[in-house]
Amino acid sequence: MISLAGRDIAHSAGKFALTGLGLGLLIGVTLTMAGVYRGMVDDAHALLNNSNADLWVVQKDTQGPYAEASSIKDDAVRSVRGMPGVARASNVTYFTMQVQSPSGNDVRAMVVGIDEGQPGQPGYLLAGRQMTRGHYEAVADVKTGFSLGDRIQIRRHTFTVVGVTQRMVSSGGDPMVFVGIKDAQEAQFLKDNDAILNDRARNASNPAINRPGVPGLLEAVQASQSTSHNVNAVLVQVNQGAEPEEVAVPIRRWKHLEVYTRAGMEEILVAKLIATSAKQIGMFLVILAIVSAAIVAFIIYTMTMGKIREIAVLKLIGTRNITIANMILQQAMGLGLIGFLVGKIAATLWAPVFPKFVLLLNQDAVAGLLITMGICALASTLAIRIALKVDPGEAIG
DSSP states (O other): OHHHHHHHHHHTHHHHHHHHHHHHHHHHHHHHHHHHHHHHHHHHHHHHHHHTOSEEEEOTTOOTTTSSOOOEETTHHHHHHTSTTEEEEEEEEEEEEEEEOTTSOEEEEEEEEEOTTSTTSOSOOSEEOOOOSSSSEEEEEGGGTOOTTOEEEETTEEEEEEEEESSOBOTTSOBEEEEEHHHHHHHHHSOOHHHHHHHHHHHHTOTTTSOTTSTTHHHHHHHHHSOOOEESEEEEEEOTTOOHHHHHHHHHHHHOOEEEEHHHHHIIIIIIITHHHHHHHHHHHHHHHHHHHHHHHHHHHHHHHTTHHHHHHHHHTTOOHHHHHHHHHHHHHHHHHHHHHHHHHHHHHHGGGSSSOOOOOHHHHHHHHHHHHHHHHHHHHHHHHHHHTOOGGGGOO
């Protein structure tokens, strides 16, 4: 009967091949959707790995700095460094913006403000060097398209790219651009020049600030408004052998700040931040599975209806029902196997072209193969029922 199924497929090879191609592209889209979700999770893990931190100290009652806004004073890092179990600690800022490239095009990137040589600095470079000056130098991820020596615009200042790194991305997949912490503070928290001038004029006209009998008050207020001392978080590395949660407890108690371990931050990024996207991708996968089943059922049903008389002849000569059912099932499984191979090849070819990272895992491919075979087997039941109801008398009708 394997030969009989093969002969029947060869008889309608064109239709079978086109159906397998269409089903394969559909399966390729399904595998890609699963790869997009895997890529989002991997981006979240990459963000945590690249920070090279054991603890994240953020504003109290927030889940920052990745999930929501967090703002703390930059002098908090000094008191954190003095806490028991803390090996190193450094300030960091994160904000996403359109960075202007040398060609004039905007590149959406996450700008990261770091202290040179401290946690948060890129772990490795593809080319160039790490930042050594406090101002106007940048290290960019290769995905930004920036090269060594490029001059990029971030808010009011121009930076020179001195290093190129790779796989430094935000939880949303945006490539990172690293600058000095002071430059990042100014870019994120300070107003533009026109707004500063307007605030100075407003302060000068305010009698509560510009008091004739209190010299220096106006200048002090204006100086406080022209500098920023806020950061988004403090990255902490604990001493070897110390438990991060044990180090976090006194920081929460005495410094009145929120502290997250790696496990807590991973839960925020994976279980909360991308939860809605995961549900949406899951809905798409269910819809694609239903559509795939409908396509297989339709084509197998059409092929079965086209050979009703041949099936009647088989029954007339004494062929068992199980043999006829196996023939139809083998055709459905063959269609699913061809479709899966086409889909796997297609997904592998077009995954690198996607703007966001698509991670295709072997276990997802194996699961996809098993699900495809199951769908094809289920879809063949309609055609099998039709074939088993055929009257042998139709062979001579």
